Amino acid sequence: MRTVYWDYDRQxxxxxxxxxxxxxxxxxxxDDYREVARAIREMYVRGAPAIGATAAFGMALAARxxxxxxxxxxxxxxxxxxxxxxxxxxTAVNLSWAVARQLDVASKDEGSSVQDIRDSLLVEAQQIxxxxxxxxxxxxxxxxxxxxxxxxxxxxxxxxxxxxxxxGTALGVVFAAHEQGKxxxxxxxETRPRLQGARLTAWELQQRGISFDLIADNAAGHFMRxxxxxxxxxxxxxxxxxxxxxxxxGTYKLAVVARENGIPFxxxxxxxxxxxxxxxxxxxxxxxxxxxxxxxxxxxxIAPAGIxxxxxxxxxxxxxxxxxxxxxxxxxxxxxxxxxxxxVEQSRQGAWRDGPAL
Amino acid sequence: MRTVYWDYDRQxxxxxxxxxxxxxxxxxxxDDYREVARAIREMYVRGAPAIGATAAFGMALAARxxxxxxxxxxxxxxxxxxxxxxxxxxTAVNLSWAVARQLDVASKDEGSSVQDIRDSLLVEAQQIxxxxxxxxxxxxxxxxxxxxxxxxxxxxxxxxxxxxxxxGTALGVVFAAHEQGKxxxxxxxETRPRLQGARLTAWELQQRGISFDLIADNAAGHFMRxxxxxxxxxxxxxxxxxxxxxxxxGTYKLAVVARENGIPFxxxxxxxxxxxxxxxxxxxxxxxxxxxxxxxxxxxxIAPAGIxxxxxxxxxxxxxxxxxxxxxxxxxxxxxxxxxxxxVEQSRQGAWRDGPAL
Numbered sequence: 001m002r003t004v005y006w007d008y009d010r011q012x013x014x015x016x017x018x019x020x021x022x023x024x025x026x027x028x029x030x031d032d033y034r035e036v037a038r039a040i041r042e043m044y045v046r047g048a049p050a051i052g053a054t055a056a057f058g059m060a061l062a063a064r065x066x067x068x069x070x071x072x073x074x075x076x077x078x079x080x081x082x083x084x085x086x087x088x089x090x091t092a093v094n095l096s097w098a099v100a101r102q103l104d105v106a107s108k109d110e111g112s113s114v115q116d117i118r119d120s121l122l123v124e125a126q127q128i129x130x131x132x133x134x135x136x137x138x139x140x141x142x143x144x145x146x147x148x149x150x151x152x153x154x155x156x157x158x159x160x161x162x163x164x165x166x167x168g169t170a171l172g173v174v175f176a177a178h179e180q181g182k183x184x185x186x187x188x189x190e191t192r193p194r195l196q197g198a199r200l201t202a203w204e205l206q207q208r209g210i211s212f213d214l215i216a217d218n219a220a221g222h223f224m225r226x227x228x229x230x231x232x233x234x235x236x237x238x239x240x241x242x243x244x245x246x247x248x249x250g251t252y253k254l255a256v257v258a259r260e261n262g263i264p265f266x267x268x269x270x271x272x273x274x275x276x277x278x279x280x281x282x283x284x285x286x287x288x289x290x291x292x293x294x295x296x297x298x299x300x301x302i303a304p305a306g307i308x309x310x311x312x313x314x315x316x317x318x319x320x321x322x323x324x325x326x327x328x329x330x331x332x333x334x335x336x337x338x339x340x341x342x343x344v345e346q347s348r349q350g351a352w353r354d355g356p357a358l
Numbered sequence: 359m360r361t362v363y364w365d366y367d368r369q370x371x372x373x374x375x376x377x378x379x380x381x382x383x384x385x386x387x388x389d390d391y392r393e394v395a396r397a398i399r400e401m402y403v404r405g406a407p408a409i410g411a412t413a414a415f416g417m418a419l420a421a422r423x424x425x426x427x428x429x430x431x432x433x434x435x436x437x438x439x440x441x442x443x444x445x446x447x448x449t450a451v452n453l454s455w456a457v458a459r460q461l462d463v464a465s466k467d468e469g470s471s472v473q474d475i476r477d478s479l480l481v482e483a484q485q486i487x488x489x490x491x492x493x494x495x496x497x498x499x500x501x502x503x504x505x506x507x508x509x510x511x512x513x514x515x516x517x518x519x520x521x522x523x524x525x526g527t528a529l530g531v532v533f534a535a536h537e538q539g540k541x542x543x544x545x546x547x548e549t550r551p552r553l554q555g556a557r558l559t560a561w562e563l564q565q566r567g568i569s570f571d572l573i574a575d576n577a578a579g580h581f582m583r584x585x586x587x588x589x590x591x592x593x594x595x596x597x598x599x600x601x602x603x604x605x606x607x608g609t610y611k612l613a614v615v616a617r618e619n620g621i622p623f624x625x626x627x628x629x630x631x632x633x634x635x636x637x638x639x640x641x642x643x644x645x646x647x648x649x650x651x652x653x654x655x656x657x658x659x660i661a662p663a664g665i666x667x668x669x670x671x672x673x674x675x676x677x678x679x680x681x682x683x684x685x686x687x688x689x690x691x692x693x694x695x696x697x698x699x700x701x702v703e704q705s706r707q708g709a710w711r712d713g714p715a716l
Contacts, residue, residue, distance in 0.1 A: 022662040198661040218608025222673035250576025297655030303556040304380040309572040315580035
């Protein structure tokens with residue numbers, strides 16, 4: 001089952017409500033692109049690739065909702081919808097990437113009828129979703145080259161099927177290694193404040209029967225220093241042209257401590273999350289989310305009433321801590337500024353589709 | 359009010375049940391040293407100095423419970439009680455320090471009656487408790503020399519009045535700087551899994567009206583890298599002769615990232631927690647506590663049922679990451695192996711009592 005998909009019978013967008021997992025499994029349904037934007041903001045769906053595909057489906061929904069009778073009026077409606085969707089969350093580049101791709105499709109041919117546009121936006125959204133799954137699988141097997149039998153993998157946040165349309169990014173590497181029969185063990189950072197590791201990654205690994213232990217984020221350093229970690233795998237919400245990686249808060253500490261202990265640190269990054277327009281990571285906007293996420297664990301208050309909290313949702317890991325970046329075009333090594341651009345271009349040309357069958 | 363104290367009317371040990379804070383304020387009462395050991399194990403009371411004083415009162419209780427009629431039989435009973443108390447938790451050295459100090463007092467004079475021994479153990483426990491408060495205050499003002507007005511202090515776990523008999527260690531430095539009128543701000547690591555920062559440090563700072571924000575442990579790196587932290591202050595449960603520091607899980611990551619960003623990192627360490635018998639930190643036993651602490655936040659499940667967790671409660675920070683160690687004898691700088699021993703000897707000679715009135 002996919003994290004987000006189009007219901008062709010009901011002409012609606014459906015997504016797993018990840019806020020309730022692993023305690024309840026609920027599929028939410030949306031017939032208004034504004035509600036899709038709200039679902040992204042409130043994190044029914046999260047993970048850069050998943051919210052990219054969700055925004056693409058949201059644009060297809062907006063085209064259906066539009067009463068425009070002309071090509072040009074339809075463009076206006078779609079541009080407005082695009083603004084709502086791409087500003088739902090600031091850090092992941094996939095929102096604006098998916099919206100831009102849909103606006104391109106919608107405006108490509110001035111001879112299109114509004115119904116043509118509606119049809120093409122749905123086809124394109126479905127293509128983005130289907131590509132995400134195939135591309136993630138390719139990326140997973142690219143990364144699995146770095147995993148040996150017996151390895152213990154340290155993993156942060158959730159980067160699995162739930163962070164994408166299906167399969168996953170960093171966790172997709174774990175799934176690929178497992179599928180190859182390598183005996184692996186995963187140390188799962190719980191990932192406060194929203195506990196995506198404890199709630200979602202633990203759930204995905206449990207369902208696949210992969211060996212793992214949940215740990216407090218604080219414990220990762222101890223396991224690295226005492227020789228109990230072979231490799232660190234993380235996702236990325238936006239990667240700058242020089243290889244600086246914005247990812248879930250806590251990633252930066254892991255990267256520094258990994259380098260200090262000679263442990264390879266690999267972000268697993270579909271090229272759709274690479275933003276070549278940004279020279280470095282300090283230009284990536286960092287979302288600061290509600291204090292309530294820190295003052296509670298899920299719905300349980302954990303601190304005195306009446307205090308304040310700070311809640312940056314992402315941090316930036318400078319590229320000097322990055323061993324290599326796993327992409328669908330292969331693993332990119334330094335100098336990132338040159339090699340990352342090449343990987344993005346190769347992917348745009350569809351090179352990743354030409355690999356061996358997986 | 360003190361964290362742990364002797365009730366002279368009721369001849370019992372009383373302590374604040376810190377497991378309930380900040381949601382309930384309950385004072386628990388104990389008339390059996392075995393129950394005092396259980397309370398240490400179950401963390402009614404925690405923090406190296408506080409559990410040291412608690413064990414000292416536990417020994418005074420054991421002397422009262424003993425039916426021994428002779429000096430030698432009393433020694434046997436006290437040695438047994440000492441074993442129960444000092445093994446309640448493995449990492450902090452203060453348990454064995456306090457038990458050894460009480461066994462010394464009990465065996466000092468073979469002419470003592472059993473009632474003499476009972477009296478001296480209570481006097482000694484009270485002295486340990488009173489000294490802890492005075493010594494912490496001295497240590498706090500020693501450390502406050504490193505704090506300037508306008509500083510933001512990053513703090514891990516709870517090291518305040520609740521971690522000691524009163525006043526605190528690392529948080530005692532914060533209190534001293536505040537008392538000196540320095541305008542400071544504290545970033546409070548929530549400190550998963552037991553959330554001592556969110557529950558206890560936030561509560562203590564709120565009560566004293568000191569400016570602070572609670573943060574997820576994961577966010578500390580972001581604030582350090584972006585220039586929002588001036589100094590990192592932590593406690594220590596046991597410090598080895600070479601300056602390696604065992605402290606609450608997560609401390610090691612902070613220390614590495616602090617050094618990486620040129621931010622001073624100071625453990626605040628009463629010399630009672632220095633273990634000169636251990637050459638380095640890898641010899642310090644690290645307690646692994648119940649998985650349940652990681653699988654829940656307080657009493658709220660945060661992960662799927664049926665999974666496993668790892669829960670090391672402490673980690674070791676090698677001395678190369680330590681800028682200086684604040685003690686009651688002053689701030690100790692490298693070479694620690696020489697200067698830490700000197701600080702311990704100075705303290706044993708009572709040098710810290712001779713400073714200016716605070």
